Amino acid sequence: MSAPAEQLQSKPIGWDGKTLIEMTEESKRLFEETGRYYGVEDLTLLRDQPILYEKIFSRLRGGLVNARSTALNISASPIVRELGELSFAIYTPEGDSIALSTGIIVHVHTMSDAIKYMIKHNYEQTPGIRDGFIFCNNNSMIGDVHTADVHTIIPIFHEDELVGWAAGVTHEVDVGGINPGSMCYGHADRYGDGILVSSELVGENDEFYEHYLQRCRECVRAEMYWVLDEKTRLTGAQMARRQVLRTISEVGLDTYKKFMREAIEEGRRTFLQRSKTMLVPGRYEAPSFTDLPWADDVNVHGQARKDMMMHAPLSMTVKGDGQVEMSFEGANKWDYHSFNCAPSPMQGAMWVQLTQTLWNSDKINDGAYFATDLKLPYGSWANPDWEKVSTTLTWFFLIPGWSGMIRSVGRSYFARGFLEDISASYCTSWNLMQGGGPNQYGVDGAFTNFEVSCGGTGALYVKDGETACAAMWNPEGDMGEVESWESMEPLLYLGRGVKPSSGGPGKYRGGTGSEALRMVYNTHAQTLFNGGEGHCFSSYGVYGGYPGCSGYRHNMHGSDMKKRIENGEPFPRLDGDPEDSQISALCEAEEENFDMKAIQGPKHFGEYDLYLSMNRGGPGLGDPLERDPRSVVHDVNIGHVLERFAKSLYGVEMTREGESFVLDEAATQKLRDSMRKKRLEQSVDAKEFFDQQRQRVINKDFIRPVRDMYASSMDLSSEWNEKFRKFWNLPADWSL
């Protein structure tokens, strides 16, 4: 039996003869009227049949986890296969997530946005939504984090009725941007971002259109990765779909429908309850900043060639009922760089942080979305009012922008006594090493090195942060293996080791970061990026702890490495202490870039050129003078802290015994006493301090980028303008 195509199209695919638009509007109306998801008041399935409820959940979730672990074997991309940059989820017909797999769950809500976009734009009419259709999306203005993350979304039909969606996402090695690497930057706007697929119909009958795959092959570098990842996502999504249908066949359609609604409402209530249990109501302010020193960077577009600052005045409000609101009111304007964020990535970032802190559970779903609010000022970098902005590396603003959330949550934990959960926040996940060009196999390639997923973690209330461990966007960080990276990138590792003193000092030290020194080899040309903050600290430490060190750039162009190797002379393994740089000591070059411009546009490198990639350490917690001096000595002995900082930062005196140091307890006590005394001597009255600083503000005693940043914030938000003025008690005629 088959109906003519036009009849199928005109018959609504939603429930009870409704269209998807009608269903979505109803969902919205019910939530607004009742404050509960789909107006669900009693969780009758959970209450009356708790075992069945749990069985359905376990079945769906198990199906997603298995889909992920099977599908990832199809990918050729180490980012997906080894570092797990993929995840799967299932959704209601309206696009609300019910359950999700492990992996990059930042995307659970971004895929939801992509589905909602399709519904809103009446895809039900055209191109139609039918069993076996395949949709693809990587447009962050619709729903995504950045172009490098690609979604595959398929509808799930039970007979003629849409019962939901299955979707999967992977991070791509290259997306055909104006320069190689998955997240290139330096161009002005979206036209350099690479292939853009905007919730597009890309296949039917469970197969991709050949013309679609061909377009992808033609538009991206290293197309094998792209095409295999398409297959990876489709395979996983199909497995998830099969599991949903199997579940329906066992429990019945009505029960499954009921479960969907209850699962999200239950998720919402659970989130509120957790928030009430763990947090203290009130408002938490934790702004952060990052620098973009591009005034002299000839590698970037003219419109972006200026020194800029990002302003992220994050404020978290916890309400009495547990509702959590995040606001970026006061964020400055978007600009002609690639670090702009759309609401969808901001939402995703909040998810990531929630799942690492408040709700680290396999049971999380879009219920959390209904229990949180996110305020993103229109026109700011966090919600641009021009949809042609470039967004390839939204993370560059988003990572520092959200660091305050962990500090805010930590303060709440402290008040509630959840001491073991307190973290000084994450490190910024830089340096981002990416690029491409003719590779060692003689073909043009592109790569993104995901060592960056292993930064030092923030110090905890009870212990030091971990060395090279995780990223803000992926708790399951992994550096991969040197031999794996070298087989993809035409750069030899001269070394990969701990970066001394990169972890923020404190009573508990931030986790130590790492560095890799690479030598371009077996190619005559590579385009490489440096990415990370240099002048600014973006994650600050708590309770007197210091931030982890910010990054720097140290690259050698036109080096004498070839000659050194031929002559058997020493050459650098790592950079070590930048004030006593191994690179500078053991290598000469025609051009040495050694400065704090840690974010650099695409730059040409030749064979034997050196490239330093430094991964950040975590912020510290507590006063460094309270740190156990034995731990400081141990840190120096294993290369985690530079000898000179033992004294200047920690007040620890050591003496050398053979190859290592031993603690001089008495001298340490004396030094610490004198440092404390000196602190007292240097201290000023808070009022006096405030007045001094106020005078600076009145005098507009800011460097140019800071001044521009505040001016932009005030320009965009009268609310924040008012707040700033009130705080500093500024005269009425003061303006920037």
Place this chain on the structure above:
Amino acid sequence: MEKSYIMSMDAGGTMTDVFFVDRDGKFVVGKAQTTPHDESEGFAASCVDALKQWDMKPDDVFPEVITGIYSGTSMLNRLLERKGQNLGVIVTAGQEDYFQLERGIQTYLGYSYQDRLKVVTHRHNEPIVPRKQMFGVRGRIDCFGKQAIPLYEDEVRDAVRQLVGMDVKGIVVNLLYSFANSDHEQRVKAVANEVMAEAGADIPLYLSSDLYPVMQDFARLNTVTVEAYAAEPSRGQFKRIADRVSGYGGDTQLRVMASHGGTISMDAKELARTLISGPIGGMVGARYIAEKLGEKNIVCSDIGGTSFDLGLITDGEFTMKAQPDMAKFMLKLPLIEIDSVGAGTGSYARVNPISNRIEIGPDSAGSKVGMCNPQASETTPTLSDCNVLLGNLNPYNFLGGDVVLDPDAAYRGVKEHIADPLGLGVHEAAEGVLELFEDHLRNEVFARIFGKGYSPDDYVIYSYGGGGPLHVCGYTAGLKFADVVVPAWAAGFSAFGCACADFEYRLDRTVNAAFPASDMDPEGFKGAVSGYAEAINSAWASLETRVAEEFDKSGISSDQVEYKHIVRVQYAGQLNDVEVTVDFERVESAEHLQQIIDRFEDAYSKAYSRAARSPELGYQTTNVVVTGTVPVEKPALPVETVSSETPPESARKEGRKVYRGGQWHEADIYDMDKVLPGNVFKGVSVLESPATTLVIPPGFEARLDEHRLFHIKEIKG
């Protein structure tokens, strides 16, 4: 008199089991406390304990033992407790911080999902070699195996001199890409030997290119280091056990169970692969029985106190993992793929106070059983508590009656922690928890089989371990397996399995050799044959030589060895390879390449969807493998006379009530050791042995066959 016993032992963390089986398949199992300082003491006590069941002594039996197999956890414990040898390590310059950086994955290996998400719980391993004993030497081999930077030999001299001064017991050498070109490692060895000769030192060297010539430098370093650190000291333990055996008049050579499912000599070069042997014994045993019974596809399911382990045998072959992890280390060893996919009988069940939803695990009371154990002081109910409460477990039968369990305590626990918060009856709640547990397992079992491209009716499922038979009907219900089998010796099945293993070496080597698809690029395909053949054949030849050398240590000549040739293949550029066994010994023709393609494509499209096939990328061999096997005596399957369907009265124990499907049933209880082949047990029946319980619920029946295997089938429509 002809020799006719097989012995296997398993020295676990707390108990040492010894298993003897005679020519007719009759066996005894002995138990004794493990004695970590000298495992041979526990071994001796366990032998005595086992053989007294036959009224015999070790001196009577050992002269007639033809095969002896060791498996145990001492090596693993040495690693976990960081009590291995003091080592030095020489790596490529710049990589001296290997054990400080590790890989991020080693900070959360083995964690529950909740903790994997939660970064504050992640922890690095304590380095097994201190930073000051790590030395880097300049010199580089690139990814093609070509020298990019010559070896700076002075740095090698300096490093070895310092290590000699540090009195290390071994030096591990792991240079980048040494698997592709071992020249630099060989030079390090030569220079080190010179330096040691000058210094009058003789420290063993462990070269990664000698021991584990496979790609991925960090996992390889882990493996070689673990070999030197934890495995090498085990040779002493083995020797002491071997001495006991000879002391009893035995002259059999003891072999050790290895992770690839074969046994290897105690003198084998690569002993680290014996680190992981515990869980695979059962799979080896299941494969052996299945082979005898003509079954090719087997699901092995094993429920212990803390986990549900699942492994598949497809077409008579195990699936091999090339990079397993153990004790939070990524390793490069072939390991039979077994996954822990669910909770065990000791796992806690509770209701989350925030969401009011049931959660099982991930933590577990393990050997403490649960609140029903009066000797433990558990405060959260476990699955065992639910089982005791519902009558599935006999409180007087636990550990053969050594500990009497308290059903009332279980009742109180389930009531307080599960039933009351959910507003359910206590028995209803307990049954619900078990249902949930079994349902999850059933889904996992189904998913694994489905993931291989098969359906359950292509498979026979074996259930063993202390908790397997208790839940087997639950987790197989409705899946329509070809057969569901529970060996009557389920609890000792792992020890039995070890005795079934071949004497087999398996060696892997990384090669990177590719060729295009024959139909898409016929010219390229033809042109690739000779180069591919050369790469594969020379690697196979080198591995055959090494296998022969290993057998030579046991006095076995190469012509007695049966070799198997394997290539691991993936679509060029992909990262997941599939093991392809070929039926030729050398690649000699285009037909041989075609056989590789056909077998790979067949396996690949079964494992993934058809849409995922990507022949346009061509085919790449990542690793070649050679296995060498020598036939050994294995236990005979018992063959007993088939009796009537009705179990003998002597097997009957006191009846009790069992709660199932929301009501109490009068259950028939039997002593598992006394029931006879041919007997049929209808639900509700419970068969008890000291270490395991088989529950037959309503709608099922079990029949014991002449080999003492229970076959379970669903009888309801």
